[in-house]
Amino acid sequence: MKKQPTREKLLDITFEEVYIHGYNATSVDAILKKAGVPKGSMYHHFKGKKELVLAMVQERLFPKMDMFFKYEVKEGSSVYDSLKFTLLTVSRNKMLVTYGCPLYRLMVELSATDKEFDALLSTKATQMKDGITSLLQSGQASGEFIDALDTDTFAAYMLNAVWGILSVSPSLSSSKQFLKQSNYILKELKTYKLD
Amino acid sequence: MKKQPTREKLLDITFEEVYIHGYNATSVDAILKKAGVPKGSMYHHFKGKKELVLAMVQERLFPKMDMFFKYEVKEGSSVYDSLKFTLLTVSRNKMLVTYGCPLYRLMVELSATDKEFDALLSTKATQMKDGITSLLQSGQASGEFIDALDTDTFAAYMLNAVWGILSVSPSLSSSKQFLKQSNYILKELKTYKLD
DNA sequence: CTATGACTAGACTAAATAGTCTAATATGAA
DNA sequence: TTCATATTAGACTATTTAGTCTAGTCATAG
Known part of the structure; x- marks a missing residue:
């Protein structure tokens, strides 16, 4: 079992x-x-606590978020089914269901008082929203959704x-509660479906 | 201008x-x-920081929440219109729109790691959900909503x-974003309306 | 091998933190 | 007024915190 490099280990634990x-x-x-890392090592790799956490957000949190939201539709699958599948995947993730979304929770804690964290987290949130918007737009282009769907607002x-x-x-x-409640979102989206 | 009692002042600032x-x-x-209160006064009124904040939650936060969700329908008004009006009121509150719900934000910060805060905040959350459930049920009883509406899940x-x-x-x-987005919730509820 | 820079090691420091203590003062009942 | 209690006052303490410092070790290029 190879020893994990100090910097990576710190990001994981953080x-x-x-x-x-x-x-x-x-x-x-x-x-x-x-x-199990001494202080000197940490302050060699990072300027301080804030730098460490900001790096963790970019190098651990963001990639994890991207794993869940792929913003792409599988061949032969509809946008609706793709979003439904994403929600199902989320519902099966015990940590997510129990402790919530790590990005959102950090945003709730820090965005009101820390500009740097807010900039970083809000940018990612906007990027995710834009990803969903694109997905919905592609659904509109393919005739899956009617034009009346306000893709950007619905994505947000x-x-x-x-x-x-x-x-x-x-x-x-x-998990069950999450699925039942998030189902209302899908049900609303279905309202805009054509086929 | 009468001086506010120390304990009340502390709860307000907290x-x-x-x-x-x-x-x-x-x-x-x-x-x-x-x-503008000395330390001794605070520790006379409260055992410590946690006690102070727990008291604030009960004596300031909870009453504020109750102000927004009245769980009652005005004479001659529908349950749907009542909920719509509540959302409109929320949208007009600048602090709420800017900084979010103080109950929810505290829950996100503390519920995962502090049993006492979780017990207090979750109980209130459940009580609020139950209030909305009752409202929806009364709408069902009066024939405003169809029986297919799962009142408890929709309330949550x-x-x-x-x-x-x-x-x-x-x-x-x-405010505008909040209204546009929360409108999808109302639109979904409308699906269960009869009249 | 050896010199250089990357990394480890952890004792140490300065500041902030929650909480304590004792004396002073206000308040209200008898 | 007088006494007991409630409250104020803030200096003080113990702990935790983030961060610094210097000496050592390791890896590797020459």
């Missing part, structure tokens, strides 16, 4: 800790202890609503 | 600070400084979706 506890409740020492609604449902307290979350 | 910065990023000293969906739309980054929030 993701885990910040996901569960949030940015402010996560201490550098806790990360270092869990990662879908993203925010899913985040809202996902990120409630773990004690109120379950 | 709400403001925790709403914007969150629990962990708010220091006791910051609250005391802003409130509505609450969580609104929270999700409301609590995104301030840089992505606006």
Whole structure:
């Protein structure tokens, strides 16, 4: 078993800790202890706590988000089915269902008070929304959805609503509840379907 | 201008600070400084920071939430119109639109790691959901909605979706966006309307 | 091999933090 | 007024925090 490079190990542990506890409740020492990395190593690789977490967001969090939202439709599959499949995949991810979306939770904690985090997280949120918009637009172009569908607004609604449902307290979350609730979003989208 | 009792002043300032910065990023000293209250007074009224914020949640946050969701229908008004009016009222509240729902944001920050906060906040969330459920049920009883409407699931969906739309980054929030997005929830509800 | 730069190691520091303590003062009941 | 209690006042403490520093080790290019 090859030893993982220090920087990568730090990013992995930082993701885990910040996901569960949030940015402010996560201490550098806790990360270092869990990662088994001495302080000097961390401050060699990163300027400080904030730099570490910003790097984690870009190198761990964003790729994870991209894994879920592929923004592409499988051959022979409709946009609607593609979005439905994404929601199903999300519902099967225990961590997501239990602890919510790590991007959204960080945004809720930090966007109001930290410009740099807000810039980074909001940009990704916008990119994801735009991805869904494109998907819906392609569905419009292919005749799957009627022109009356406001693709950009619906994409924002879908993203925010899913985040809202996902990120409630773990004690109120379950895979079944997520599926049932997010189904209303799909049902609404179906309203704009032609075939 | 009569001087506000210390305890009340502390609760007011604590709400403001925790709403914007969150629990962990708010220091006791910051609250005391802003409130102009010495430390001894605070620790006379509250056992500690956590007790102070728990009291704030019950005595300031919860009442504010109840102001928005009245769970009652005005004479001669439909349940649907009542919910629509609530969303309109929310959309006109600049703080809510900008900084999101204070209950939800606190839940996102703390519910995963703090049992006491989770118990308190989740109970209120459930109570609010149950309030909407009752409203929808009364609509069913009066023939406004068809029986196929799963009142409890729709209530949860509505609450969580609104929270999700409301609590995104301030840089992505606006009254107009909130209204347009939350309109999809109403549109879905309309699907179950009879008259 | 050896010199250089990358990385590790962890003791140490300065600041912020929540919380304590004791004395002073206000308030209200007898 | 007087006494007991509630409240104010803020200096002080213990702990945790992020971050610094210097000495050491490791890898590798020459």
